[in-house]
Amino acid sequence: MAPGHLSQKKCKAMKKIQIIGILVIAIAIGAILASLSSSSTYADFAEAKAHPGSEFHVVGKLDKNKATVYDPQADANIFTFFMVDNGGTEKKVILHKGKPQDFEHSEQIVIIGKCKGEDFHASDILMKCPSKYNDGKPMESNAK
Numbered sequence: 001m002a003p004g005h006l007s008q009k010k011c012k013a014m015k016k017i018q019i020i021g022i023l024v025i026a027i028a029i030g031a032i033l034a035s036l037s038s039s040s041t042y043a044d045f046a047e048a049k050a051h052p053g054s055e056f057h058v059v060g061k062l063d064k065n066k067a068t069v070y071d072p073q074a075d076a077n078i079f080t081f082f083m084v085d086n087g088g089t090e091k092k093v094i095l096h097k098g099k100p101q102d103f104e105h106s107e108q109i110v111i112i113g114k115c116k117g118e119d120f121h122a123s124d125i126l127m128k129c130p131s132k133y134n135d136g137k138p139m140e141s142n143a144k
Helices: 003-038 045-050
Strands: 041-043 056-062 079-085 090-095 108-116 119-128
Touching: 041 045, 045 056, 045 108
Parallel strands: 041 056, 090 119
Antiparallel strands: 056 079, 056 108, 079 090, 108 119
């Protein structure tokens, strides 16, 4: 066998490996970019309303002056309330889950979902509850 013939086989094998390597890297980069573009970001109600197909995290507080509605016998996976975002905009929120425990006591709420029409449809909720400690000392309760 001629020495040139052996090096041509090695060259063809190296080209195939390089092409496969480039394809694998391209697919990995595409997958990373696709996952980043579909991930949700923090926004206010105005931005969520401007992009109705996109998912957002909206931070705000419960409007305690408006009623919350949860009727588990009618639908245990629907809970509605009104929230004011950090920009001061109020919106009706429809949470597609049951009412979270100690919901009324939360200091801050993060809802995850999309705007649909005039309402915000949330698929998940995160709550920051008040701390029971103040400067390392337990808070005193007024209830006796």
